Amino acid sequence: MRQGKTSVMQYLYQKAFGRYWARAARAAEVTQLSTLKGQRLRARKLRQHLNTLISVSESRLALPLIGSNSFPKPHGTDWSWRPALWRQPLAKFGLASAQNKEMLGDEVTLFHDCHVSELTLRQLRNTREADLAPFGLRMDVFRFDGSFLSLVIDFPFESVDGLKRNHLIRMNTIVELEKPLEIFARLNIKHGPNTEQIVRELPLTEDEIMVEFDLAYSKLNEKRVEKMWIDLIFEGPEMNQVVLRDVTFSRRPRAEF
Incomplete structure (x- = not known):
């Protein structure tokens, strides 16, 4: 029998088991002390298992679902995405003394020019009620x-x-900082031999950290678009801890007037 499935016999047994303890609770005031002593011992053992089940289940059910790509999207969105690092567990979840061009997962790459790396990257499990991203x-x-x-x-x-x-590219993120610093997002679109770049500073003092890249102001050659990526650039990062609780992207056509 597969785990998680309840047979008819198990269901009837559990129902009868529940009725037994309901009757025992109602009759506790008049039950003989010798019988009550045994019931108390069994009830305490049962309560220990039930408390464990309740605690673990509440913890697990409160966490964002692994693999979730759910997040608010603007009206008219025709593409949306949460990178795998924020969506599912990685086989290699951390980097110590991370080197230039070292990757965490298949989509995120670290770039720096330090002579001695004192940088660490680590995927962590989100547990806060406000988090939509699993990681x-x-x-x-x-x-x-x-x-x-x-x-x-x-x-x-x-x-x-x-x-x-005529597309707008939106980036939403949740950022926690140990101390203030500046973070810039640079959108890169390769089209033929050229690469279009648009830079925005993340509004870290606002409740909703969101930036949009309007391609109408670019020189994009629509017929030669090959790939797109984004650089998150950290200014003055020394002696700091940065947590990106979530990073999501969406694309939509701009409104026609």
């Missing part, structure tokens, strides 16, 4: 002797399939 990314930066630090997120092919200059 987050924590980056710890200790001594930093480089001139740049960025995380590159490679988009899937679907992101550029049918991409037009």
Whole structure:
């Protein structure tokens, strides 16, 4: 019998078992003490198992569902995506003394020019009630002797399939900082031999951290689009911890007036 399935016999047994303890509770005031002593011992053992089940189930059911791609999307969205690092457990969930161009998963790459790396990356399980993403990314930066630090997120092919200059690309994120710093998002779109770039600073002081990239102001050649990726650039990251609780992207055509 597969785990999680309840047979008819099991159901009837559990129902009778529940009735037994209901009767015992109602009759506890008049039950003989010798019988009551035995019931109390069995009830305590049963309560220990029930408390464990309740505690574990409440914890697990409160966590965002692994694999979830659910998040709010603007009206008219024709493509949306949460990268795998924030969606599912990685085989390799952390990097210590992370080197330049080292990857965490198949979509996220770290770039820096430190002579001695004192950077760590680690995937963590989100547990807060407000979290929609199953996982987050924590980056710890200790001594930093480089001139740049960025995380590159490679988009899937679907992101550029049918991409037009009338599209808006939206990025939403949840960021926790140990101390203030600046984070910039640079959207890159390769079309033929050229790469279009649009830079936005993340509004870290706002409740909703969201930026949009309007392709109408670009010189995008719609017929030669090959791929798209984004750089998250961290300014002054030394002695800081950055947690990206969620990172999501969506695409929609701009409204016609």
